[in-house]
Amino acid sequence: MLIVYSALLLLFWLLAPTLLATLVHPPRRLGRDGFAALIAIAFWALLALRVPIHLAPQPLRSPWILALLLASLAAYAYLFVRGLHKAPPGHRPAGVRGDFLSLAVLAPIDEELLFRGLLFALALPALGAFLSAVYTALLFLLAHEAVRIAGLHRSRQEALADLTFGLLAAALYAWSGTILLPVLLHVLVNAFHAYTRPIEEAL
Numbered sequence: 001m002l003i004v005y006s007a008l009l010l011l012f013w014l015l016a017p018t019l020l021a022t023l024v025h026p027p028r029r030l031g032r033d034g035f036a037a038l039i040a041i042a043f044w045a046l047l048a049l050r051v052p053i054h055l056a057p058q059p060l061r062s063p064w065i066l067a068l069l070l071a072s073l074a075a076y077a078y079l080f081v082r083g084l085h086k087a088p089p090g091h092r093p094a095g096v097r098g099d100f101l102s103l104a105v106l107a108p109i110d111e112e113l114l115f116r117g118l119l120f121a122l123a124l125p126a127l128g129a130f131l132s133a134v135y136t137a138l139l140f141l142l143a144h145e146a147v148r149i150a151g152l153h154r155s156r157q158e159a160l161a162d163l164t165f166g167l168l169a170a171a172l173y174a175w176s177g178t179i180l181l182p183v184l185l186h187v188l189v190n191a192f193h194a195y196t197r198p199i200e201e202a203l
Contacts, residue, residue, distance in 0.1 A: 002122060002126050005122055006119055009118060010139065010142075013110075014143065017035075017036035017037065017039040017040040020039055030106075031099065031102060034106050037106035037110040040114070044113040048113070059176060060129040060177070062130070064129070065130060065171055065174050068130060068133055068167060068170075068171040069168070069171035069175055071167075072167035072168035072171055073168055076164040079157060080161070080189075082157070083157060099194065103190050103191075104190045104191035104194045108183055109187075112179055115169070116136060116173040117179050119135075120173060120174075123136060129174045132170070133167060133174060136170050137166030137167040138163070140165075140166035140169075141159060145159060165186075168185075169182040169185060172185065
């Protein structure tokens with residue numbers, strides 16, 4: 001059932017908010033992507049209130065989680081520093097207010113509520129903390145690789161960065177017991193990318 005629930009949540013995340021944002025005229029300041037993220041956030045919040053899961057579990061401070069936290073932090077820091085570059089010609093940074101709000105604020109909240117909140121909580125009873133972190137990180141990678149369908153180019157290094165960030169955020173969530181830290185980390189990373197890298201490369 002975990003795989004079924006995960007697939008349904010991911011399908012909703014990929015299709016429903018964007019479809020609704022296409023059908024309903026979004027506010028100019030948000031744009032379609034920001035409006036879609038706002039719809040998803042509202043849905044995750046309602047779902048969290050209706051199903052028996054906890055977005056703020058007790059801290060799971062096992063040696064495995066600590067090792068995963070430190071290893072993923074080191075790996076992501078290396079990839080982050082290695083990937084620093086100027087936006088290639090033909091791309092635009094997310095300097096527009098609506099783009100920045102969508103990428104740097106709404107998208108991180110949306111994704112952390114789904115991947116480190118709902119999906120991690122669903123996986124935890126069946127897989128335990130360590131495997132739940134790996135499982136949600138793989139789903140995070142697969143969801144971001146779906147942009148290939150839209151024709152956007154993504155390098156192997158970007159895919160590896162998505163995977164290591166998913167592991168880091170999940171380990172941070174499990175170790176701290178609060179989703180606020182992964183959200184803050186995600187916001188900071190996306191805010192940096194929104195001004196320095198191609199708009200589609202944000203996490």
